[in-house]
Amino acid sequence: MVTRRALTTETKYRLLLQIANRIRDTLDLDRILGHLLEAVRSAVGYDAAGIFVRYEDLIPAAHRRPAAIIAGVARQGFDLNRPQGDPMLNLGLGIVGDVIRTGEPAIVADVRLDSRYVAGRAGTRSEIVVPIICDGRAIGAVNLESDQLKAYDEGDIEILRFFADAAAIVIQRAVLHRRLLDQRRLDDQLQLAQEVQAGLLPAGPPAVPGYTLAGRCIPTFEIGGDCFDYIPLPDGRLAVVVADVSGKGIPAALVMASFRALVRARALTDPEPNALAEFANRELPRHHARATFVTAIYGILDPVTGTFRYVNCGHNPPLLVRADGTVAELFTGDLPLGAFGDVAYHADATQLGEGDVLAIYTDGVVENSDDEFGDFGTERLVDVLLRHRDRLPHAIVESVVAETRQFHGISTYPDDFTLMVIRRERSQSRA
Numbered sequence: 463m464v465t466r467r468a469l470t471t472e473t474k475y476r477l478l479l480q481i482a483n484r485i486r487d488t489l490d491l492d493r494i495l496g497h498l499l500e501a502v503r504s505a506v507g508y509d510a511a512g513i514f515v516r517y518e519d520l521i522p523a524a525h526r527r528p529a530a531i532i533a534g535v536a537r538q539g540f541d542l543n544r545p546q547g548d549p550m551l552n553l554g555l556g557i558v559g560d561v562i563r564t565g566e567p568a569i570v571a572d573v574r575l576d577s578r579y580v581a582g583r584a585g586t587r588s589e590i591v592v593p594i595i596c597d598g599r600a601i602g603a604v605n606l607e608s609d610q611l612k613a614y615d616e617g618d619i620e621i622l623r624f625f626a627d628a629a630a631i632v633i634q635r636a637v638l639h640r641r642l643l644d645q646r647r648l649d650d651q652l653q654l655a656q657e658v659q660a661g662l663l664p665a666g667p668p669a670v671p672g673y674t675l676a677g678r679c680i681p682t683f684e685i686g687g688d689c690f691d692y693i694p695l696p697d698g699r700l701a702v703v704v705a706d707v708s709g710k711g712i713p714a715a716l717v718m719a720s721f722r723a724l725v726r727a728r729a730l731t732d733p734e735p736n737a738l739a740e741f742a743n744r745e746l747p748r749h750h751a752r753a754t755f756v757t758a759i760y761g762i763l764d765p766v767t768g769t770f771r772y773v774n775c776g777h778n779p780p781l782l783v784r785a786d787g788t789v790a791e792l793f794t795g796d797l798p799l800g801a802f803g804d805v806a807y808h809a810d811a812t813q814l815g816e817g818d819v820l821a822i823y824t825d826g827v828v829e830n831s832d833d834e835f836g837d838f839g840t841e842r843l844v845d846v847l848l849r850h851r852d853r854l855p856h857a858i859v860e861s862v863v864a865e866t867r868q869f870h871g872i873s874t875y876p877d878d879f880t881l882m883v884i885r886r887e888r889s890q891s892r893a
Contacts, residue, residue, distance in 0.1 A: 491632065491633070491636040492536055494632050494636070495513045495536035495629060495632060495633075496536045496538070498513065498536070498625060498628060498629055498632065499511045499512075499513065499536055499538050501625070502604070502606070502622070502625050505621050505625075506590075506606060506614070506618050506621055506622065507608070507613075508538075508539070508606040508607060508608055509539055509585065509586070509607060509608050509609045510537075510538060510539030510540050510582065510583055510586065510606075510607040511537070511538050511539060511604075511605065511606045511607070512536065512537040512538070512540065512558075512582075512604075512605045513536045513537075513594070513602065513603075513604055513605070513629055514558050514562070514602050514603050514605060515594070515601055515602035515633060516562060516601050516602060539583065539607070540582050540583055555578075555580050556578060556579060556580035556582075557570060557573075557576065557578045557579055557580075557589055557591050557605075558591055558603050558605050559578075559580075560578050561591040561592070561593050561600070561603045562593060562600050562601075562602060562603050563600070564593075564600075565593050565595065565599065565600040566593070567590070567591060567592045567593060567619045567622075567623075568589075568590070568591045569589075569590050569614050569615065569616070569618075569619065570588060570589045570590070571588055571611060571612040572587060572588060572611050572612070573586055573587060573588065573589050573607075574587070582607070583607065585609045586607040586608070586609065587608065587609055587610055587611045587613070588607070588608045588610060588611055588612055588613040588614060589605065589606065589607045589608070589614075590605075590606050590613075590614035590618055590619065590622065591603050591604070591605045591606075592604050592619060592622040592623055592625075592626045593626065594626045594629050594630050594633065595626070595627075595630060596630050596633070596634055601630070601633065602629070602633065603626075604622055604625055604626045604629060606618075606622070663677075663679055663689065663690070663691075664677065664690070664691060664692050667692060667855075668692050668694055668700065670700055670763070670765050671765055672765055672886060672887055672889075673763070673765060673884060673885065673886055673887060674854055674855050674856075674884075674885050674887060675692065675702075675855055675882070675883065675884050675885070676854070676855035676856040676858070676859045676882070676883050677690040677692075677704075677859070677880070677881065677882040677883070678859045678860075678863060678879075678880070678881055679878070679879070679880045680826075680863070680874075680875060680878070680879040680880070681710075681715075681878050682710055682711075682826075682874065682875055682876060682877055682878050683710060683711045685711065685712060685715040686710060686711070686714060686715060686718075686878035687706060687707030687708070687709055687710060687711075687714025687715060687717065687718050687878055688704075688705065688706050688707075688718070688824050688826065688878035688879070688880040689703075689704075689705050689718050689721075689722055689880070690702070690703065690704045690705075690822075690880055690882045691703050691722060691725070691726070693725070693726060693729045693730070693733075695729065695730070695733055695762070696730070698765065698766075699733075699762050699763060699764050699765070700762070700763045700765065701729045701733050701760070701761070701762050701763075702759075702760070702761055702762075702763065702822070702882065702884070703722075703725055703758060703759065703760045703761075704758065704759045704777070704822040704823065704824065704880055704882050705718065705721060705722075705725075705756055705757065705758035705759075705760075705777075705824075706756065706757045706758070706777070706824040706825065706826075706878065706880070707721070707754060707755075707756050708754055708755050708756070708798075709754065710877070710878065713754075714754075714878075717746075717749075717754050717756065718756075720746070720749045721742065721746060721756050721758075721799075724741070724742050724745050724746070724749075725738065725742060725760065728741050728742070733762060734762075734771075734809070735760055735761060735762060735771055735772055735773035735807070735809040736773055736806075736807045736808060736809040738760060738773070739758075739760060739773045739775050739796070739799065739807035740804075740805070740806070740807050742756075742758075742775075742799050742800070743775075743799045743800060743802075743804075743805055743807070744804070746799055746800030747800050754800060754801075755776070755798040755799060755800045755801035756775070756798060756799040756800055757775055757776040757777040757778075757798045757799070757824075757825075758774075758775045758776075758777055758798075758799060759772060759773075759774055759775075759777045759780055759822050760772065760773050760775070761773070761822075763814075763884065767813075768813050768814040768815060768818075768886055769811055769812075769813055769814075770811065770812050770813070770814055770820065770884075771809055771810070771811040772792065772809065772810060772811070772812075773796070773807050773808070773809045773810075774792070774794060774795030774796065774810075775795070775796060775797065775798055775799045775807065776795065776796070776797050776798030776799070777795065777798075777824075778823060778824065778825055778827075778828070778840075779791040779792050779793050779795065780792045780820060780821060780822045780823075781820070781821045781823075781840075781843070781844060781847060782812055782814070782818060782819075782820050782821075783818065783819040783820075783821065783844070783847045783848060783851050784815065784817075784818050785815060785816065785817025785818055785851070785888075787848060787851075789844050789847075789848070790812070791840075792810065792812060794808065794810035796808060814884070814886040815886065816886055816887065816888045816889060817851075817852075817885075817886065817887075817888050818885070818886050819847060819851045819855070819858065819883060819884070819885045820883070820884040820885075821843070821847055821858075821881065821882070821883050822881070822882045822883075822884075823843070823880065823881045823882070824877075824878060824879065824880040824881075825877065826875050826876075826877035826878045826879040826880065827843060827862065827866065827879055827880070827881055828840050828842075828843055829877065838865075838866050838869050838870070842865070842869070843862065846858075846861055846862050846865050847862075849861075851885075854885070855883035855884065855885050858883045858885075859881050859883050862881055863879070863881075866879070
């Protein structure tokens with residue numbers, strides 16, 4: 463026998479208070495909506511009942527079953543061992559699916575005469591379904607079924623709307639809570655990734671007699687695709703690398719971690735620039751299936767002679783600022799790594815004299831486009847290097863950071879920013 467009771471203002475207040483108390487005590491959506499179905503029974507009787515929600519409004523895409531359209535969040539009186547191929551849940555069929563699609567309630571006096579009906583239990587003869595509305599659209603439905611014919615009427619729709627509104631509040635709260643938890647997990651993972659990536663960057667420059675060095679990497683997001691590194695070689699020379707992966711964020715950071723590992727491992731066995739570049743060009747596609755490339759400057763500094771032998775793999779030309787104020791761009795270069803099959807890379811060399819400054823940088827230093835001011839540009843970078851060339855490399859790097867930020871009026875960069883500065887100091891006898 464279906465029982466119903468009009469929802470007076472006092473009854474609604476009592477039910478809202480009861481629902482609020484249960485929401486306060488738990489964040490378990492299944493339990494809360496189960497309590498809600500029990501409360502429904504006090505106003506409208508049923509032999510089976512369910513609250514159903516569209517998967518896309520309830521479950522993040524990463525956690526969804528591929529075929530599912532509707533989730534049965536709370537159910538009473540149904541067969542819990544229904545087959546996996548449920549046409550209502552998997553395909554969005556049935557009266558419930560129709561109500562969710564249209565946003566209109568439905569009363570079915572005899573389900574056997576309704577072509578939409580999908581059997582959920584053998585004894586059902588009549589059914590009522592009311593949509594759960596959030597932000598003006600149906601995200602789910604409250605469904606009641608009875609073993610009697612013509613068990614429900616229009617008055618029951620108004621009563622069920624009250625419970626559907628309560629369900630909407632509960633669902634929105636649960637989804638928001640889940641998103642906050644997911645965001646917190648993502649933030650924790652990004653923080654860990656940031657710490658790991660920061661650990662891959664040099665803690666400080668190595669001690670090289672007669673030289674001072676400094677580097678700075680500022681990613682656009684928490685982690686990025688730029689890097690720089692110092693690799694002391696067994697024979698006393700120093701290998702350095704500045705590189706930029708196409709793209710930004712986590713994908714670029716993963717490629718950069720692989721690239722750095724390849725360079726470090728190879729540099730200790732065969733450090734010569736052209737051989738190392740050809741090795742990295744072959745190996746990168748084997749580690750990453752996506753179409754990704756890396757631009758890089760890799761070079762070896764001989765501290766005794768001041769020779770810097772390098773290879774440019776599609777990267778911005780390094781700038782050599784001489785002690786006398788002249789500036790040379792090291793234009794020799796070849797294609798980026800990992801994108802064009804077999805490439806023959808050609809090394810070149812330059813000489814650092816006393817007081818000379820070598821600046822190696824990624825395009826994020828000079829190509830921070832702005833509609834009003836344009837790029838900072840190579841000319842402005844040269845100007846900063848010239849004005850500060852007599853300072854220590856750390857101070858030169860910080861001057862470039864300060865002036866690029868001041869130029870654009872920004873504290874972050876639209877592209878990853880990386881700059882390495884190598885300065886050959888003057889001998890004591892000439893200082």
